[in-house]
Amino acid sequence: MxxxxxxxxxxxxxxxxxxxxxxxxxxxxxxxxxxxxxxxxxxxxxxxxxxxxxxxxxxxxxxxxxxxxxxxxxxxxxxxxxxxxxxxxxxxxxxxxxxxxxxxxxxxxxxxxxxxxxxxxxxxxxxxxxxxxxxxxxxQDREGLRRLAADELGLPTAPFWFAGSVEELTAVAEHAGFPLVVKPVAGMRGEGQSVLLRLEDVEPAWQRAIAAGRTPQNRVLAETVVEVDYEITLLTVRTTGPTGPALHFCEPIGHREGDGDVLEAWQPQQMTPAALDVAKSIAARIVNALGGRGVFGVELLVRGDEVYFSDVRTRPQDTGLVTLRSQRLSEFELHARAILGMHVDTIMISPGAAEVTYAGADSVPTEIAPGNVTAALADALAVAESDVRLFNRPDESDPRRRLGLALATAPDVVTARDRVRRVTGVLRKLW
Incomplete structure (x- = not known):
């Protein structure tokens, strides 16, 4: 009903x-x-x-x-x-x-x-x-979360500031220098975000940030761009059993934004043992501070053995979609099992890669002929160990409309990433 x-x-x-x-x-x-x-x-x-x-x-x-x-x-x-x-x-x-x-x-x-x-x-x-x-x-509040991470928990982060006006953001930019990343204090991943390269960028970045999301806001987060080797999502599963809370870590997921309309993710991202230990320690501290049960996507920046906390999502997310094929239990199955208090495992069964393709901000959904879909899918699925998801229902819960998901596994990450790019290349014919 x-x-x-x-x-x-x-x-x-x-x-x-x-x-x-x-x-x-x-x-x-x-x-x-x-x-x-x-x-x-x-x-x-x-x-x-x-x-x-x-x-x-x-x-x-x-x-x-x-x-x-x-x-x-x-x-x-x-x-x-x-x-x-x-x-x-x-x-x-x-x-x-x-x-x-x-x-x-x-x-x-x-x-x-x-x-x-x-x-x-x-x-x-x-x-x-x-x-x-x-x-x-x-x-929902990047300011509160960042202060929890940096001030209360002492986690390493990129240098950051908060501003409540164009004038305050200008003062931050003059003090911090460039480049500088500006984000709304509330909003989805990437929504309303800008990279400032000069003072002339401040006012457009301010307007972009405060206009993001569905909730009016008048504060922004500004942070220094830290030179890193790669970014990861460390999916951390928090469960509670008879002996108390327990944490389970998935293999690290590397990811990068493509040409503005593609998010690429792969698992595992190779890390030094020291960096992986630090990443797990940071994830454990922020997840235990938040509490509850389920999957937490902890976003981290890595440079050599140094690891910086960036953000955390308290639910399954796009970078974790690679687990639909790379793990025995996907991020969704892990989330459901943890919430229900059931046994979980984070076994990775194969290196894998995923690419999510998004529609442009001004794009309008178009009807695709069934014959074209069938032909494109046939070509895409001909790639070894590949899989595809097409999204044809309106999803107004995310500012970036997903068009499709390409998945692939392989004996190694390099091959998996190559395969998933080939699948995405075929699917682009539909859009």
């Missing part, structure tokens, strides 16, 4: 701090009693984009009913969920009403811009909320 709730946008988004939930084994309510009955065992996904669709399947394969919620109708996960609902995700009152009526056992935040107050209310009445309301608040 589909439920639709319309409500006006709130003037202000919730900004109250929330403590992490007490950790307890899965399928146990706040008072310690069993809560895994058929009547109350559903998983509610707050966010129903392309990645949520994969996560919905992962939960369903583990016997859970899935309720997919988003701010617009016919979202990708709505097509596979057992139930769906449409609600303004940053309207705490409306979102709370949806959660109360559905009464799920688990509430899983899979999108940015969710009203944290609604998550706090759900946690207070005994629902399992992942990530914790505090984690959602922190990851």
């Amino acid at each position: 589909t439920e639709t709730t319309e409500s006006p946008e709130p003037e202000d988004t919730p900004a109250e701090a929330a403590e992490a939930q007490p950790e307890r084994p899965a399928d146990q309510s706040a008072d310690g009693s069993a809560a895994g009955s058929a009547a109350r065992s559903a998983v509610m996904l707050l966010g129903s984009g392309e990645l949520s669709r994969e996560l919905a399947w992962a939960f369903q394969r583990l016997g859970r009913e899935v309720i997919a919620v988003d701010r617009y109708a016919n979202a990708p996960a709505h097509g596979v969920a057992d139930r769906s609902a449409v609600v303004k995700m940053n309207d705490a009152e409306a979102l709370t009403a949806i959660i109360d009526r559905a009464d799920p056992l688990y509430v899983v935040a899979e999108s940015g811009g969710i009203a944290v107050d609604a998550l706090i209310a759900a946690a207070e009445r005994g629902l399992e909320v992942f990530p914790s309301p505090r984690s959602v608040r922190m990851t």
